[in-house]
Amino acid sequence: MFLTFAILALAGALALLLQKNAIEAGLCMALSFLGVSGLFVLLGNPVAAALQIIVYAGAILILVLFVIMLLNSHEEEPAEVSRPIQRWGSVALVAVLGLGAFRLLNGSPALAELAAKPVTGASTNLHSLGDMLFSQHLLGFEVAGFLLLAAMIGAVALVKKNL
């Protein structure tokens, strides 16, 4: 099961990068989201899996696809001058970031806990998630909400000519 969903997520992500067509790339991204939500279920967190699909695949990606359709430029444009340094730079950056993420994950206490006590069934539900958000992570939750509100007001201010 893990392999199925992991391969689904990775293949979707890879196809997203290699795909020249913007809409098809977006659909590959949806595939990758599905894989990730499957992984969430395996980790005993079906709420996160459902939210992953509702929010990311169901709302954000749809809006992105909507804008792509609106712009009517579905094919990737070739660069005017090829810059090989960009390619090598990006490869190096990916390597460094990947290594850093790997180190960070490997050293996290949650992983050690998971190795000691594997999850069985659904261990997180909406109640426990809400409790956690509003007690342990209250500051982060409020800051994220504030940030989203600021972004929304900013977007409206940019678009509206006369407020």
Next chain:
Amino acid sequence: METLASLLHTSPATAWMAVKVLMAFGLIMGIAPPLTWAERRGSAMIQDRIGPNRAALFGKIRILGLVQALADGVKFFFKEDLVPPHANKRLFWLAPLLAFVPAMLGFAVIPMGRSFLSGGTEYHLSLLDPGNGMGMLFPMAVGAMAVYGILVAAWSSNNKWAILGGMRASAQMVSYEVGLSLAVIAIFMVTGGYDPHEIVKAQQGTFLGVLPNWYVFRQPFGFLVFFVCMFAEANRLPFDFAEGESEIVAGFHIEYGSMKFALIGLAEYGHILGASALITTMYLGGWGIPFVADHGQIPVIVTFLVFLTKVIALCLVFIWVRWTLPRFRYDQLMNLGWKKLLPISMANLLYFAYRMRG
């Protein structure tokens, strides 16, 4: 249950799962064709026409045109499967499946009848047993995926009407999901859980002495928002902007024919059924018989029939509304969604949150 399992040489759990899958699938596939018939005859009745009545079995048995659905099915199978040359072939093939699968999946958590004990184990009439942690979030997630079918069909057809339809549909569905979720959250709060089994249980008994204890009476504004949003999510008139046959010909499925079109059509009726089942579970007491507080003695089949009756009645309401109301204009749709339904839904949520204060 044990006898059935031993007949099939499997464990009772597996046998029961097979029965449930057959039941859910058979329910959708069994009701969708009669629904197309009900839609045509119903529309004809509303518009003072006769409707299809010519198709006949063996040239004799007409049964009020009910055979028309069968004739259509045969026709769909034998039509040439055309893919327009300018279309994106892969996605054009994929789109009907993307439309069809979510329409089928939505049923998975809906309890279709009372849970019962047999041989010491409890069996539930929903594909996913309660306590799976996904609960009512599952149909919402699946409903969110439904728009991909329309979007992919629209874009891959490479036709300007189709793309217009797809763009309208995507913006519409995302907008109406917001008000819908807030209405649903009010139900979660009052129930104290988000599992459909708990929601149905919470609606048994009487309310104010004279009404069934259904959420439609306890949260009328939430119901209003949910009901309207369900029409938008199912892409039915007055919100069928993806199709809009008088404006953009047939919208997202303009290039589709034969069995692919049939799949898209089935998906639409699947969505109507799914939406009816959701409304029934959330607001009309699910399989519960009105006024009855304890269902322990009532046979399982009766609860299933009660559920079925409510769902079919709601399906007929969907059809009735389609042939009664005209389509909205696009800006009216957005106004209604963001400036009316969303505030109502928020006020509903705040009111019930206020009543729950400790």
